[in-house]
Amino acid sequence: MDFKELEKKWQAAWDKAKLFEANPKEGVRKFFCTAPYPYLNGPLHLGHAFTYTRLDAYARYWRMNNRNVLFPFAFHATGEPIVGAAKRIAAKDPKQIKVLKDSGVGEREIKKFTDPEKIVAFYAALNKDLAFQLGLSIDWRRRFTTIDPHYKQFITWQYLRLKEQGYVAQGTHPVIWCPACKSPTGDHDRLEGEGVSPVAFTLLKFKFEDAFLVAATLRPETIYGVTNIWLRPDSTLVKATVGSETWIISKSAAAKLQEQQKIVTVGDTINTPELIGKHVQNLATNEDIPILAADFVDPDNATGVVMSVPAHAPFDLMALRDLENAGTIKKGSLVPVQVVAVPGLGANPAATVCEKYKVKTQHDANLVSATKELYKKEFHIGTLTDKTGKYAGKKITDVKDELVADLMKAGIADTMYEPEAKVVCRSNDVCIVKILENQWFLTYSNPEWKKQVQKNLDRLTLHPDEIRPAFIYTLNWLQDKACARKSGLGTRVPWDSEWIIETLSDSTIYMAYYTIAHIIKKEKIAPENLTPEVFDYVFLGTNKKKIKTVPEAVLDTMRKEFLTWYPVDIRLSADELVYNHLTFFLFHHTALFQPEHWPLGIGVNGMVSVEGEKMSKSKGNFITVIDALETYGADVTRLALLSSAEGLAQPNWNATETRSLKTWLSRLLTWCQQNYKPHPGRKIDEFLFSRMQGYVERAQQAYETGRFRTALQAAFFSPVNDIRWYLRRTDTVGEALPYALDLVVRMIAPAVPHVAEECWNRLGNTGFVSTAVFPTLQSDLISEVAEAAEALIQQTAQDITEVQKIVGKKPKKIVIYVADFWKYDVYATMVKGASKGSIADLMKNPEIKKHGNDVIKFVERLKKTKLTQLLNHDEELAALKDATPFFRKEFDAEVEVRSARDVDDPKAKRAEPGKPGIVFT
């Protein structure tokens, strides 16, 4: 039977039986699991499939352990990308149109997708279908999209309550900004400058006539060592009114400052060369210093005015030397002033490093390295000299903030932001820094809030726990986060309708909404009737008396449903979301819900790669669920993903290996069809019975902690290999085989549910394996002896093969010798550790003493290895005798099993416990 056909059949059967609709049974524990809803700008891909399949495995496992299980699903539409996609379609962008076509949209339909809501509706339907075809055991009644009016009411409630508690505040923040797009330029929107953030320059004002020449620096402490000002003669400077002052700065700086909350009026352009040679006053030292020309000044960076600190800036020093050498200024007329002392760098640190790097002029390529080295050393270990007045003797790191504050207070300093490196927007425009005003922030920096989250984190179960440091790190690092934008889809900030709640910020506690989503739908509650008070009652149990918008009975049903499912037992996601979404999830729960409703567990997994490479559209290795289902079907896809990686490892999708998994599933399907008539009372059955117990135990533990690769090894791959061995070992099947098949089928049901259902059916069961009981350990079936016996037989078969290979011909007869009694005695003694290799003790036993030298050699050998308890002489003999027919069949020869005690053959004498002697005749 074709896999796809088989899958369709069982999906339809589950759906008809409403198997996954979560209608809780009384008196039964619950399990509520969720994963982030997918974003609706494309079809689900393998990354989604991985997380969702993992979640489904949890859900199905617990369903088979008699829990009420809720696995809900919804769709994310908030934010810019969908609107952007709609716009691109309107603009007939071929890439975007191809995405649609690949998702199955016909040529004629495409123009409809200029409406964002159409895109939402389309992908919601498509992805629902894909999730269904993957066999995810979802309660579909509860689905929604984040732009549904009902959901928006829920978000409104959330933000009202957050604001009341002081967790939402307005703030002002520097962002990288594209002047053309008039919006912040996030990393993903940049052609150049990924990871670049705003950096604050200190502006230092130097008095020049009735104005200030304003220099920008990252090292304001060096103001005490300024010897001159640098300008580039060809740069365009303007007089600009900034507040009540007049600044002389570059034209572009004036424009930038307008975006940084400065009231700037641009006035006359200055004839820059005329300034050269004139003097300004350093207001920190009251010295008069000259303005000089230098080529290295970049007029587009900061103010275009640079102060010169030749003792600490290699560029400044070299530019001065160049002027001296050219005779523009007198040698020694400007003396470097040391303001930072670093041991070993002398009175002029800049000169010292320039010498080290053999730098001679301001055009030297090594200047950058020299500068880097010096800045680093001075910043980390430098102390300020007595030229700096009250800061003398201190470390820069310790006084920098204070120093800047003092200079500001004195009116000689200000601040200007620049990107720390060049940033170019996708629109091809160079970005600047803008200070965004009145932006709404979630105050994640709030120490009280953080403390609450810490409490939640302390008791949170993490799968795997290795991810914990990442959470702790994030918690400490997290600052206030902007939570609103001015464009895109989503819910408006309830008290400030210009703003729309941003996408990560509206997706933090929606798991609570799942608990009531189906009731809202079923009762046809109008969105406006979902007032904040309704949610207060449902989620917090406040007074419901005043609520008139929703009937009391419905309110009670919702409240009950919430109490049934909350808190979330596990939330699953890719590890990259720890740093934002998963942590926000904790923050918002602690802020809004009672502690008994805070999350209980989080599971994370690595990002899926394809053939060893990160999946990306541009690389062409982007595999959608549509592709995977088409090529492999649901169960093979699921099996490939689940068995590919666990923990934090990155799962890798490999087409060849995935294909081979089909064979494995087919093997099982075939066996389940055989309808074996078991023969009772067979020795080898003890082995299989026993083996299965170990697998059950391991599979249980692994499923419970989300280690699905291990789970499948124990539930599927290992038992299948054992069954293969079993079938090789025996002609007639015993009771252990149907037993093992039954267990395997139930154990793999959480991972490959369709094949499991089919097998379950073929084994003659009625009902669904999806709701059958997961196997439990039967400790009375464990037999170490049986397992050891089988290992011995396997080992012996291998040894015979080995010998046969060396001999180069097939034997007529094989005699297998079990080692002499005394060796077992010695071995057993050593295992117990009784004599720890003390030969004298062993020799007290006359049976052993008889063998003198052989004993000593044997003991010396055993001392070198770690010993494990093995079978005794009689058990080995029995096991091998029992396997005689097997050996006979395997090697096509007469086989005899004997004890070495009875013969004198030297090869027989070499036999040891666990390693029988083999003699060919």
Place this chain on the structure above:
RNA sequence: GCGAGAGUACCCGAGCGGUCUAAGGGGCAAGGUUGAGGGCCUUGUGGCUUAGUGCCUUCGUCGGUUCGAAUCCGGCCUCUCGCACCA
């Protein structure tokens, strides 16, 4: 730069002080068997050696601890992810 994680044979991976040439899978090769329409089953897959269970060399790299290290410690190299106003 800061933070987190990882480097194991042809590939994916398990192993986390002695049982390690290192589970399991995939691929490849040889052989057997045969139509269980996805075949099935053996065997081999670092080198040398042997009527067998032995030796040498290997777990990013260089050192260290230990009777003993893929496993513990330190340095170095390489890779992946995150560093936010973005899903």
